[in-house]
Amino acid sequence: MTQNTHDRRTVLECMVWAGTGVLWTIAGGVPQSSLLGIGEANAQAATGFNFLQISDSHIGFKQAANPNPLVTLQEAIGKVGTLTAKPAFMIHTGDISHLSKAAEFDDAEKVISGAKLDVHYVPGEHDIVDEGRGADYMQRFGKKLQARGTGWYSFDHAGVHFVGLVNVADLKAGGMGALGAEQLAWLADDLKGKSNSTPLVIFAHIPLWTVNADWGWGTDDAMQALALVKRFGSVTVLNGHIHQIMQKVEGAVTFHTARSTAFPQPAPGTAPSPGPMKVPDDQLRSVLGTTSIAVRQGTQPLAIIDSTLA
Amino acid sequence: MTRTIGRRSLCAAGAILTLILLSQQARADDAAVKIDNFTFIPETITVKPGTVVKWTNEDDIPHSIVGVGGKIHSKAFDTNETFSFTFSEPGTYSYYCGLHPHMKGKIIVAP
Numbered sequence: 001m002t003q004n005t006h007d008r009r010t011v012l013e014c015m016v017w018a019g020t021g022v023l024w025t026i027a028g029g030v031p032q033s034s035l036l037g038i039g040e041a042n043a044q045a046a047t048g049f050n051f052l053q054i055s056d057s058h059i060g061f062k063q064a065a066n067p068n069p070l071v072t073l074q075e076a077i078g079k080v081g082t083l084t085a086k087p088a089f090m091i092h093t094g095d096i097s098h099l100s101k102a103a104e105f106d107d108a109e110k111v112i113s114g115a116k117l118d119v120h121y122v123p124g125e126h127d128i129v130d131e132g133r134g135a136d137y138m139q140r141f142g143k144k145l146q147a148r149g150t151g152w153y154s155f156d157h158a159g160v161h162f163v164g165l166v167n168v169a170d171l172k173a174g175g176m177g178a179l180g181a182e183q184l185a186w187l188a189d190d191l192k193g194k195s196n197s198t199p200l201v202i203f204a205h206i207p208l209w210t211v212n213a214d215w216g217w218g219t220d221d222a223m224q225a226l227a228l229v230k231r232f233g234s235v236t237v238l239n240g241h242i243h244q245i246m247q248k249v250e251g252a253v254t255f256h257t258a259r260s261t262a263f264p265q266p267a268p269g270t271a272p273s274p275g276p277m278k279v280p281d282d283q284l285r286s287v288l289g290t291t292s293i294a295v296r297q298g299t300q301p302l303a304i305i306d307s308t309l310a
Numbered sequence: 311m312t313r314t315i316g317r318r319s320l321c322a323a324g325a326i327l328t329l330i331l332l333s334q335q336a337r338a339d340d341a342a343v344k345i346d347n348f349t350f351i352p353e354t355i356t357v358k359p360g361t362v363v364k365w366t367n368e369d370d371i372p373h374s375i376v377g378v379g380g381k382i383h384s385k386a387f388d389t390n391e392t393f394s395f396t397f398s399e400p401g402t403y404s405y406y407c408g409l410h411p412h413m414k415g416k417i418i419v420a421p
Contacts, residue, residue, distance in 0.1 A: 063370040063389060099372060099386055125409040129374065129386035173378050173406035174414055215348075216412040273347035276370045 048296035049158050052080060052087040052117070053203070055240030056260035058126065059108040060098030065276035066284060069098075069262035073111050075309050076261040076290050080115040085294065088157060090117045093240035093258060094124030094168070094205030101130075105140055123151050124205040124241060125168040134169060152183050154190050160295055161194055163187065165204035167219045177206030177219035177241075184224050191228055199234040199295065207239040209248065209255050212268035217242050226253065236293070236304075242274070244287075245306055256304050259289040285310030340364060343415065345373050348407075350415035357397060359419055364394040374408035383408070 057073045066072060080087065092112070097104035112119055121141045128134035134150055147153040150169040155162050165187070167177035179187075194200075202208070208225065210218030219225075229235045235253040243260035244267060263276045264287040271277070279287055289308040296303070341357045343350050346368045357363065365387075367373050372386040375393055382405060384393040397403065397419045407413040 065370065099388065126372070129372070129409065171408065171411040173404065173411055175411050214412065216410055273349070275348065
């Protein structure tokens with residue numbers, strides 16, 4: 001499965017985290033037991049932690065696909081309190097707002113604060129359409145996250161290194177997402193001192209692999225970032241933007257995109273364009289949701305559990 | 311056998327020609343591009359200098375107009391909102407959507 005050319009010692013180092021198999025369950029309602037029998041109850045192991053990913057809340061959107069995304073965001077946050085494995089914190093993979101308006105950011109933050117968790121944001125393209133092209137986002141979120149440039153930063157939690165990247169700024173004609181030279185240089189520097197056995201979680205709005213080039217669902221210079229993390233034994237890439245779950249595993253790198261809390265979008269190739277997709281009202285909550293990620297040291301793999309709102 | 315064209319015919323022809331020219335001038339004042347299914351329709355248009363081009367967003371998601379070279383950079387405009395820009399100088403203006411850069415269009419401004 002892996003094409004690494006690590007020597008035996010490095011392989012053993014990497015096996016400490018054993019990010020070679022990822023469990024996830026996609027089901028309406030309650031998360032189900034994994035193939036390896038690790039249910040949510042077992043996930044409360046002695047060592048390790050859980051964190052939550054929410055994405056694409058699009059507060060301010062009011063079209064048919066979901067006239068009131070603040071309500072569905074509230075429902076998603078409401079469910080956080082019911083999780084048996086309490087998340088240590090939350091990440092939001094962007095498109096917090098729909099049009100970067102102050103009221104939209106205010107409303108989103110107010111509802112999200114109901115989870116009583118630290119939130120680590122990265123912006124989506126909808127979050128940087130203010131007059132200052134992202135200045136408002138940096139003022140509101142970037143500063144307190146101690147982010148650089150257009151909002152990138154890193155932090156550590158219980159031995160895991162988290163990196164928030166921005167791939168929605170200064171996009172070029174005909175292109176997809178882009179990280180840019182300055183951010184890639186920062187990333188190289190940020191990772192420099194880290195040992196190969198440090199588990200990495202990288203999160204950014206647009207997928208860091210090409211899900212669909214025609215729809216712009218990918219990042220033009222992601223390969224350069226992935227080259228920088230190639231030496232690490234466990235890399236988890238969490239994205240949003242496409243409002244549906246897509247995943248792939250490539251060697252020690254697991255890619256996963258989250259559902260939106262606002263509205264779904266069509267699967268690639270199933271519609272003329274990637275716009276908001278209207279589903280019957282009684283089905284809306286079954287296509288919206290959040291993602292819980294369980295990080296455990298030892299032989300158990302990283303578990304990514306998606307839950308829908310209903 | 312030829313006959314010289316009568317004065318009346320000439321005047322009529324002249325009047326018709328003038329009318330045609332005048333109406334073309336009137337159409338040059340504004341041009342419309344619609345945005346539908348993440349596509350600029352028409353993708354390329356040719357207009358006269360001084361034309362106001364108006365984009366109308368018929369999608370359920372906001373879009374923006376960004377000119378290659380930086381001369382145009384609209385705010386994001388939402389469903390049923392519009393953005394207008396006056397193209398004074400001749401030239402070829404490639405543009406794309408700032409939120410969805412795979413969407414591309416072109417305005418050719420020629421006298």
